[in-house]
Amino acid sequence: AMRGAITRSSKLFSTTTSSTSNTTTTMTVSSSSSDDNGAHRSAASKLSALRSKMEALELDIYLIPSDDPHLSEYTPEAYKRRGFLTDFHGSAGTAVVSKDEALLWTDSRYFNEANLSLDADHWVLMKGGMPKVPTIVEWLVQQAAKYHADHSKPLRIGIDPYIHPASFEKELDEAVEKKMQDDAEILTLVTSNPNLIDVVWGEARPQLPASPFRVHPLEYAGATVQQKVTEIRNQMEEKKATLSVFCTLDDVAYLLNMRAMGDIPTCPVGIAYATVSNDEITLYCDPAKIQDDQVKGHLKDVTCKPYDDIVGDLKAHVKASNKNKVWMDTSRANLALVSVVPTKQLVKDQNAVTPMKASKNDAELKGLQEAHVVDGAAMAQFISWLETTLEEREVSEVEIDQQLTGERAKQPGFLEVSFPTIAGVGSNGAIIHYSAKEGTDLLKYLDKSQPILIDSGGQYTYGTTDVTRTWHFGDEPSEDFIDAYTRVLKGNIGVDSMIFPENTPGFVLDVFARKSLWEAGLDYGHGTGHGVGAALNVHEGPMSISPRWNNKEFLKKGMVLSNEPGYYEDGNFGVRIENLLEIQYVDPKYNDDPEMEAPKGKKKFLKFEKLTMIPIQKNLIKMELMKPEELDWLDAYHEDVFKKVSPLLKQGTPAMKWLEKSCGKIDRS
Secondary structure (H helix, E strand, C coil), rough: CCEEEEEEEECCCCCHHHCCCCCCCCCCCCCCCCCCCCCCCCHHHHHHEEEHHHHHCCCEEEEECCCCHHHCCCHHHCCCCHHHCCCCCCCEEEEEECCCEEEECHHHHHHHHHHHHHHHHEEEEEEEECCCCHHHHHHHHHHHHHHHHHHHHCEEEEEHHHHHHHHHHHHHHHHHHCCCCCCCEEEEEEEECCCHHHHHHHHHHHHCCCCCCCEEEHHHCCHHEEEEEEEEHHHHHHHHCCEEEEHHHHHHHHHHHHHECCCCCCCCCCEEEEEECCCCCCCCCEEEEEEEEHHHHHCCCEECCCHHHHHHHHHHHHHHEEECCCCCCCCHHHHHHHHHCCHHHHCCCCCCCHHHHHCCCHHHHHHHHHHHHHHHHHHHHHHHHHHHHHCCCCCCCHHHHHHHHHHHHCCCCEEEEEECCCCEEHHHHCCCCCCCCCCCCCCCCCCCEEEEEEEEEEEEECCCCCCCEHHHHHHHHHHHHHHHHHHHHHCCCCCCCCCEECCCHHHHHHHHHHHHHHHHCCCCCCEEEEEECCCCCCCEEEEEEECCCCCCCCCCEEEEEECEEEECCCEEEEECCCEEEEEEEEEEHHCCCCCCCCCCCCCCCEEECCCCCCCHHHHHHHHHHHCHHHHHHHHHHHHHHHHHHHHCCCCCHHHHHHHHHHHCCCCCC
């Protein structure tokens, strides 16, 4: 028998929940809602309003995560409920409110920001990952066990199932089983109410965006919607699935060859779900998104339904026949959708779009190559401006961000940045996810005495870029800085130069990025490489290069990954050098025919080709640490950069002069 148990309230996932739409809930709360998104309401006022709603619904605890219904990395303002309630706006964090406590969990990136943002009279910061700090699930189970011991009834925990991953309930279940020695029901998960934060937020809550979809041209997509759907249906037949559900926004955009701008900051996707059955393709979205005539024509073979209809349609599909099976990647789906499908009718595997999207076709790679060449031209314009300007004055991190984005904006097909620019001068370069803001104590000005780390990228109609360079424009960088810079560069070259057999997972390559750093007793705390979308999200799965060996996804032809080793000395400086790479076969005949088998007893090998076309600063390199073949790599890279980027610049301009100087052969004397 299961030790300990949780139950779920019987009125499960009522479709009246307001978390998936802009419809106004009938629940009301007395509060001022005319201010700026409720930002000026006190912590006491917001918590009091929430607790009165909890009391009315007999909830003991309420959870407020950072997610939207699609578990997106970046979320629209309307879904920033945790930010509204806590006044802490970091990208990671979950708030937990009980009758007499209000707790916020976040990770070490945000401890300082959270301390400054939270009202300490009402909120307690839980420093996730620190010793003796329980996880949220551990804390909930502790509270439930204590409550059950005191009251002989289960603790009632309220959640909005649309903004919790499907895995949450399982984690809670397993933690209860581990804690309890009997099968007492110590916890009830209440999922049937509208999102309570929306009720407290009231009219001040921003409207959900309804940015129009646009057609992503076949010239850049490389495969039609019908070709993709045919492949999905072939795989559905193998899985005996009758319906495939696509929950993440980049899956939907990729599947239907559509993009949008404005729904999710820096991500060219639109808020929607999609499903594929044996005879129908269905898009669930706000009708305002598909009014354009070109989009309507593009979707002529797609059934378009209101966004909220997906839950009812899923229920109807599984009820129609117990032989119907729904294929949904439960690691990337919300609890509300997964819970309406009986376990026996659920295929939980990675969906068919994920590997298709990860391995880019020739058209997608061509678009990415083009984007990186124009990105190189923009960077040449920007760095030549920055070098000249620093001869006359200091430049703020915010101005650096604006000027760089301005140069990208001059390039054909530029839409927006691909993530918020990180421009960290001196010690700010050691803050991994730093974001410069005017009027803050952290804001720094670049001069010739300090280094700057700039991590930035662009979304173009034909491709996505992401590059990091660390620059120092003075004559006297410190010995420690030059040593770290060189070791980071050696790590970048180490990964870039690897030749590896098929069926190699990314974690196998991670050590090559760290080898030189490790030799000096140094390391960095983040992964080395993430997948990148083709005119899609800058962070894309399922592959990565990371010391976390649990990601066993094989690296495959056509995948695009970042290569970004770094080193960070708190309070002093940060170094990171990042290029994007595409994977190709070493033997070109396999690129033309990837299905071709290797001769008996032989393997097919893969290598990286560089996408990023931006010089690496040469006068920061500690020559005695470099091997001749590493210097050869650098010269060959700069020759390639000059060959591809120089045609986009005018002779005699500061940008061209800078490119010529930066791409010259390194002095080995």
